[in-house]
Amino acid sequence: MNVSLHLKHLKHLVVAALGLTAAAGALAQSTIKIGEVNSYKAQPAFLEPYRRGWELAQEEINAAGGLLGKKVEIISRDDNGNPGDSVRVAEELVTREQVSLLFGGFLSNTGLALTDYAKQRKIFFLAAEPLTDKIVWQNGNQYTYRLRPSTYMLVASLVNEAAKLKKKRWALVYPNYEYGQSAIATFKKLMQERQPDIEFVAEQAPPLGKIDAGSVTQALADAKPDAIFNALFGADLGKFVREGNTRGLFEGREVVSLLTGEPEYLDPLKNEAPVNWIVTGYPWYAIDTPEHKKFVDAYRKKFNDYPRNGSLVGYVALMSIATGIKAAGSVESDKLAAAFSGLKVATPSGPIVYRSQDHQSTLGAHVGRTALKDGRGIMVNFSYVDGASVQLPDAEVKKLRAAN
Structure with missing residues (x-):
């Protein structure tokens, strides 16, 4: 190839490359890229319904014209339930995929x-x-907001009912990592304030996902408690319930239990589901507000399945982001963070607000009793606890966030 032909060939290559770059840029500019990070392989019971929730929200947002005149594109990554992997895939989403913002997360770590x-x-x-x-x-910061009720809020919702039981001797069981430790610390503190003579007679903290249900159940039974506070979830909860049923641990005892009323954890137990426990959960089948019925109908139509609590969380998370982007008129992080401060969002559970004090939403939780119906566990006699009613005083929040 002579020099002129070689130069001509290079010119064509440069033009072609520029054309591809321009095309890629145009494509990127035609969508709003949002990164999502979660532990789908590690926690499928909750997170597969959660994924469906945000997929429904994405479909509705794009059907209504998208955001800022652009379609919404979600790029999701699995973090294997590992904090190191969470950061690695987040960096990949930001640098390689060039997402504008992030949402997701399941485990506390x-x-x-x-x-x-x-x-x-x-x-x-x-x-x-x-x-x-x-x-x-x-660890709160300018750029982070949170949707679901916190551990403190969920425990506080249950303490209102637990204190009414007037039981003196309590046993505690929880997964031995941040969420479980925090749940127990909050339960102890709030119950001692309400009932100074309370006694905590046993405490079992198995590793997350590795419960020896037989020994845990026996240790609790040996302590002869009047009541049990449980913070186990997922497969650990199922093993604990089955072993407790077998050994008669729950007979004649009150049990107060975080998360157990969520379909993700109640449904797999079928007719072995616990009866008459006081729980937080999501009784989707009995919430009859117009906004919730609309959500359930849309979800069932799209997926031919009923929603779980994860479905609601995934849906509201992306709808919150959409509301925030509209309010900010931008996907720039500083503008979006500012727009989220005090942001009001319409949800299937009613309106919520992202508090300026701590960036926590006021999404609440349903508290009720468990029962069996048609061979499966349900929630009965439940009420909705507004998240705004179970928050720390602003002065305490300010102290906790002072370092950040």
Whole structure:
């Protein structure tokens, strides 16, 4: 090839490359890219319905014209339930995929890792599911907001009912990581304030996902408690319930239990589901408000399945982001973070607000008793506890966030 032909060939290559770059740029500009990070492989019971929730929201948003004149594109990554992987895939989403913001998280430890990442990279992050209080308190930062009620809020919702039982001797069981430890610390503190003569006679803290249900159940039974406070969830909860039923642990005892009324954890137990426990949960089948019925109908039509609590969380998370982007008129993290402060969002559970004090939403929880119906566990005699009613005083929140 002579020099002129070679130069001509290079010119064509450069033009072609520029054309591809321009095309890629145009494509990127035609959508709003949102990154999502979660532990789908590690926690499928909750997170598959959660994924469906945000997929429904994405479909509705795009059908209505998208945001800021652009379609919404969600790029999701699995973090294997590992904090290190959470940060790695978040960085991949930001640098390689060039997403404008992040949402997601399930476990408390991965949620905290993403919270710190958002602070360091100055990128907006909506923690959809992680319950740890630290996300909005000690580790809270300008760029992180949280949707689901915190551990403190959920425990406080249950304490109102637990205190009415007037039981003196309590046994405690929880997964031995941040969420479980925080749940127990809050339960002890709030119950001691309400009932100074309370005694905690046994405490079992198995590793997350590795419960020896037989020994845990026997240790609790040996302590002869009047009541049990449980913070186990997922497969650990199922093993605990089955072993407790077999050994008669729950007979004649009150049980107060975080998360157990969520279909993700109640449904797999079928006719072995616990009866008459006081729980937080999501009785989707009995919430008859117009906005909730609309959500359930749309979900069932799209997926031919009923929603779980994860479905609601995923849906509201993306709808919150859409509301925030509209309010900010931008996907820039600083503008979005400012818009979320005091942001009011319409949800299937009613309107919520993202508090300016701590970036926590006022989404609440249903509290009721468990029962069996048609061979499966349900919630009965439940009421909705508004998240705004179970918050720490502003002065305490300010102290907890002072370092950040």
